Amino acid sequence: MGELVELTGLKDGQPVTCACALGNLTEFESVPVDRRVMVIGGGITGITAAIDLGNAGYQVMLVDRLPSVGGRMLQLSETFPTLDCAQCTLTPRTVESGQHPKVTLKTSCEVIGLEGEPGDFTVSLRQKVTYVDWNKCTGCGTCIQKCPSKGIALFERDAGRMTAIYTLSPQAVPNKPQIDPDRCRYLTKGKCGVCAKSCPVGAIDYKQQESFFAARVGAIIVATGFDIYDWKNKMPEYGGGKIPDVIDGLTMERYLSASGPTAGAMVRPSDGKEPKEIVFIQCVGSRNPEFHKAYCSRVCCMYTAKHARLYKHKVHDGQVYVFYIDIRSTGKGYEQFIQQSVSEEEIIYIRGRAARLYREGDKVMVQGADTLTGKKIEIAADMVVLAAAMVPNAGAQELADILGIECNADGFFIEDNYKLSPVETGRQGIYIAGCCQGIKDIADSSAQGSAAASKALVFLSTLRRQNQEAV
Numbered sequence: 192m193g194e195l196v197e198l199t200g201l202k203d204g205q206p207v208t209c210a211c212a213l214g215n216l217t218e219f220e221s222v223p224v225d226r227r228v229m230v231i232g233g234g235i236t237g238i239t240a241a242i243d244l245g246n247a248g249y250q251v252m253l254v255d256r257l258p259s260v261g262g263r264m265l266q267l268s269e270t271f272p273t274l275d276c277a278q279c280t281l282t283p284r285t286v287e288s289g290q291h292p293k294v295t296l297k298t299s300c301e302v303i304g305l306e307g308e309p310g311d312f313t314v315s316l317r318q319k320v321t322y323v324d325w326n327k328c329t330g331c332g333t334c335i336q337k338c339p340s341k342g343i344a345l346f347e348r349d350a351g352r353m354t355a356i357y358t359l360s361p362q363a364v365p366n367k368p369q370i371d372p373d374r375c376r377y378l379t380k381g382k383c384g385v386c387a388k389s390c391p392v393g394a395i396d397y398k399q400q401e402s403f404f405a406a407r408v409g410a411i412i413v414a415t416g417f418d419i420y421d422w423k424n425k426m427p428e429y430g431g432g433k434i435p436d437v438i439d440g441l442t443m444e445r446y447l448s449a450s451g452p453t454a455g456a457m458v459r460p461s462d463g464k465e466p467k468e469i470v471f472i473q474c475v476g477s478r479n480p481e482f483h484k485a486y487c488s489r490v491c492c493m494y495t496a497k498h499a500r501l502y503k504h505k506v507h508d509g510q511v512y513v514f515y516i517d518i519r520s521t522g523k524g525y526e527q528f529i530q531q532s533v534s535e536e537e538i539i540y541i542r543g544r545a546a547r548l549y550r551e552g553d554k555v556m557v558q559g560a561d562t563l564t565g566k567k568i569e570i571a572a573d574m575v576v577l578a579a580a581m582v583p584n585a586g587a588q589e590l591a592d593i594l595g596i597e598c599n600a601d602g603f604f605i606e607d608n609y610k611l612s613p614v615e616t617g618r619q620g621i622y623i624a625g626c627c628q629g630i631k632d633i634a635d636s637s638a639q640g641s642a643a644a645s646k647a648l649v650f651l652s653t654l655r656r657q658n659q660e661a662v
């Protein structure tokens with residue numbers, strides 16, 4: 192085994208070998224430990240950091256717990272303020288991270304332990320079961336086409352269906368499938384086996400076990416991103432997830448996306464009809480210190496204006512209402528974007544919170560008040576979109592405990608100094624970037640990814656020079 196990476200880990204306290212990692216860590220092992228960096232989280236932030244470090248000649252292990260990289264941006268339709276197609280912008284980056292000679296992707300993989308010291312950390316990782324031998328799989332997709340078991344697609348936010356053997360999206364990097372054991376007929380009932388029979392290279396492995404390995408790296412960048420606040424369970428006043436035509440903003444992205452479940456056609460979930468009156472509600476769970484999150488989720492004003500515009504581009508005779516508390520549009524070109532939405536797209540902004548949503552016939556009744564006029568408002572909408580708060584991804588606190596860094600009361604990783612060292616943590620050699628540090632847009636996420644990469648480079652090159660001087 193290579194001197195620099197130990198391909199063993201611990202399971203139930205016993206050392207185990209990671210067969211999956213054999214063979215594809217050779218490149219990673221080929222440089223000294225102080226020229227290797229681990230990036231945890233493969234969204235736009237982590238990908239940006241990994242490519243920057245790779246281009247600087249450092250070996251990078253990019254770890255994501257999902258089967259492919261791209262993060263939330265892969266789920267977006269078009270992005271403010273320029274309305275570029277998110278996938279067209281992101282795919283060259285995901286492909287580059289997958290093909291970069293200095294970047295090793297470890298997807299379906301999680302960090303479970305950390306030892307060592309800044310400049311020479313040993314990270315223990317768990318490789319999750321995919322039931323597909325990715326070393327054999329060519330990504331041809333035959334198994335996905337033949338699989339008879341279809342169910343709700345997580346990537347499509349319940350708006351679409353997917354097979355039990357799946358990739359997160361058609362542009363997935365790596366483009367290798369995995370099996371959902373809860374939906375696979377063979378793994379639940381011992382019947383089917385169609386994918387194994389149809390796979391031309393014998394890559395399906397129903398007996399695959401999880402495996403463990405460890406990687407030695409000089410520095411670590413954490414870019415684990417965000418999730419959407421659990422409004423379905425925490426906000427009964429908005430229907431508690433039981434009114435089908437009340438969805439959140441991320442689900443709206445999938446409806447608007449040309450690669451989404453409706454191929455970009457604007458329909459409502461309950462009956463597939465085009466919604467003619469649509470209500471957007473901002474600050475759902477944000478800026479509500481009494482019951483939910485005290486902080487502003489920063490991008491909701493902008494993506495709501497984007498949703499309203501994209502909706503109007505599809506439903507020309509549609510009527511849009513937006514409930515808002517304030518409009519916060521602080522990025523470059525953002526204020527103009529909002530003003531254009533109001534003037535050119537004839538979107539009606541109502542200042543105030545919608546208090547209650549309920550179903551009446553095939554309508555969603557929206558009750559609220561206009562705080563500028565003091566009048567009560569009731570709208571019979573065809574569909575309602577909630578700009579739900581953004582929260583740190585599940586497991587952030589556990590990861591912080593493993594890495595020896597800290598989270599604030601809301602679960603975002605704490606920086607060393609918010610103003611002067613915003614991507615550094617209290618622990619040397621460990622950096623944070625993107626939405627896991629605090630909610631931000633794609634531009635700021637990319638900038639922080641690059642900032643964290645550059646801080647890791649400065650730390651490792653300084654350490655190297657000091658070590659050389661000491662010899």
Ligand SMILES: Cc1cc2nc3c(=O)[nH]c(=O)nc-3n(C[C@H](O)[C@H](O)[C@H](O)COP(=O)(O)OP(=O)(O)OC[C@H]3O[C@@H](n4cnc5c(N)ncnc54)[C@H](O)[C@@H]3O)c2cc1C
Pocket residue numbers: 231232233234235236237254255256257260261262263264267269270271272300301302414415416417418440441444490494497581584585586590624625626627631632633634636
């Ligand atoms: C509805 C909506 C619309 C938006 N529209 C826009 C827009 O138009 N323009 C714009 O600029 N911004 C927009 N944003 C914001 C944008 O989505 C974020 O700025 C961006 O996705 C942040 O990227 P990230 O890499 O920090 O996090 P993420 O995209 O969340 O990526 C984090 C990655 O880390 C992985 N991960 C998490 N935990 C672990 C772990 N423990 N171990 C390993 N991997 C882990 C995840 O699987 C994921 O791949 C929008 C946000 C929402 C909710």
Ligand code: SF4
Pocket residue numbers: 334337338339340354355356370374375376377378382383384385386387
């Ligand atoms: S064995 Fe499972 S994953 Fe494979 S085709 Fe059948 S249901 Fe789909």
Ligand code: SF4
Pocket residue numbers: 323327328329330331332333334335367368389390391392393394395
């Ligand atoms: S059929 Fe086999 S080779 Fe093709 S994608 Fe499925 S597992 Fe991979």
